[in-house]
Amino acid sequence: MLDLAASAAVAPARDPRPQEPHPHPHRRGRHAARRAHAAPDEQGSTPRLAALIPAHNEQDRVAAAIEGLWAQNRRPDLIVVAADNCTDATAAVAAAHGAQVFVTQGNAHKKAGALNQAIAWILPHLDDLDLLLVQDADTVLNPWFTETALATFNRRVGAVGGVFYGEEGGGVLGFLQRMEFHRYAWELERTGGKAQVLTGTGTMFRARVLREVRTARRTGVIGGGNGYYSLASLTEDDEMTKAVKTLGYRAMSPAGCAVTTEVMPTLGKLWHQRLRWQRGALENLRDYGWTRVTARYFLQQFLMGFGALAFLAYLSFMISFTALYGWPGFSPFWTSIGLIFVVEKTVSVRRAGPTAVLVAALMIPEMLYDLFQHAVYFTSLWGLFRRSEEKWVAT
Template sequence: MLDLAAPTAADPARGTRSRRAGRHATRRAHAAREEPAVRPRLAVLIPAHDEEDRIAAAIEGLWKQARRPDLIVVVADNCTDGTADIAAAHGAQVFHTQGNTHKKAGALNQAIAWILPHMDDRDLLLVQDADTVLDPCFTETAEGTFNRRVGAVGGVFYGEDGGGLLGLLQRMEFHRYAWELERTGGKAQVLTGTGTMFQARVLREVRAARRSGLIGGGTGYYSLASLTEDDEMTKAVKTLGYRTMSPAGCAVTTEVMPTLPKLWHQRLRWQRGALENLRDYGWTKVTARYFVQQFLMGFGALSFLVYLTFMVTSITFYGWPGLSPFWTSIGLIFVLEKTVSVRRAGPVAVLVAVLMIPEMLYDLFQHAIYFTSLWGLLRRTEEKWVAT
């Protein structure tokens, strides 16, 4: 620590020595600032339960990153297939969970508790789903996004090919979400489980906050009480005062649900989990916007159902009412927005958006999920986790 006290006139030699020492200290400080900072280490955790068909692609995607991880760990959770052997063959270390009954959150809590003591506060930990492949620029972009205010960086997810019309509708939905993220400067509403990078110190703060009672969810890192641990983690990180980001360079490709029953169970878990997280957190500075979003979602769904009922009833009893210039123009603006927002998904997606009917049916499906989730929450029925 430098002594900045001014020298006294009674000792001019001391003053000369002090000024010379000060100049040397200044030069050393400038040199220290010019030296490149030591790069934080990057570790990756991939929770996996019987993922032998996909784990190799996930690991290879990580090795192809512009910023290669220092360590890849596959968290083999109650696996009964060849996931662990395939992971080891592709250069990953395998961590086997012990007695875990809490699905993904429990597996991650065990793995994080094992690896975090070996990491410095500024080191980075990436959590990635086993059915996901990251864009080659993901880790480099995410690392460059961190600053003192950003506590976690999540991916921008896109759907993989396949799945017929249902798969296409999901890809269109994901493209719209990516478009909205881009328009808002990459501010993440949810830290997606497909791929999210944390600073080690933030995870330590999350656990400390849970143990102190500032936030709920148990005493670990991820909440064991939530159906959607990623949504809950987003609120936990924000509650601690950090920002969450999803920059465009952090693209990930994940699976789409091939059938309506699978999509129903997936989205029902997402929606019910989001509502339960809001109930548990209550109205706060962080959750206020999420409450408003849920209200607007419900209001929009209800308005759409009322409009359809009115149109069907009107046409049934009075015939086709004709075209109103005002409402036709409003409808054209709506179609234009729907079309522009999926233009990057390809010409087929644009055509489906223009046709409107497929997406209207898809919206009705989503609305049914919303009201089913809300009714289950009000009745306090238990929503069981269903593998998709």
């Protein structure tokens, strides 16, 4: 049994000084720094912040994730790494970088199961208005993440998620993913930071909200088992978003909550990642059904499918027509439509730099990338229709 006394930084007694739950010989010298100003909660007191990193064989990545947390303007009071079925040095690396290590016991439910065990261990030591940040081990938060998230919370906001950007590398495929992530960030900003998904790369929750989610699962208000995260979903972060919103809370992703996460270096890895994301999103909608919360998600999926079909129909028509009758010639109407499309594509990635703008203007690379995404969508839809089992593949 793990010693809960090690989590003194989140014990009921409030200490205004930053504390080290798992002292490291060099930690205080390097990080004994100032405590950044945290936003007061509804009762005027300063909420405590714990950070949780689920990790399965992440010895090469977890150190950077932990150091990113120590470098926050508002440092966490406690960092916990949930070492889940690890066969490498993840736990040792985490401890060496000043994190408290929680080792899961008999977990057969992947990331969601690890999170449920660790949250059940941490949450009894948090008050309702305290906060828990859940972050992937392959992600580094920008230094303003926690400070921005704390300032975003109010009575209506139950969780604040990150805005993810791709790390460098991965060649052309990695570059196209970074363009995609920049475009997603641009869309979030246009909607005022309303989160579409409380991304697993980094999301901060009110402790009270997590307790309410578990109660709602246990009473049958929402599905997913008896824990905090759903054990039945391929995409536990997407399902958690719908759970939080179903309970009447807002979910936000402000621009200041940027995170840098890995990109998939090969088509095979990208295929498995996106198939899990897409299939999970469709299954979550099937399980929740049509509600005031899911209506916009159903509409998004419909528009995604309609757009994919329209794009494929257009390509098929142009290829067939050109093969039979030659190039159809210049059309002012369709050219103007195409120009609008190109302008939107280039403007939405301008912050990614001039190379991204040039690639977007060329259209062909992203058209091929879109065809890949369409293949993922229709494969997921077909698998859902056939009720085939989608197995977890490590990426």
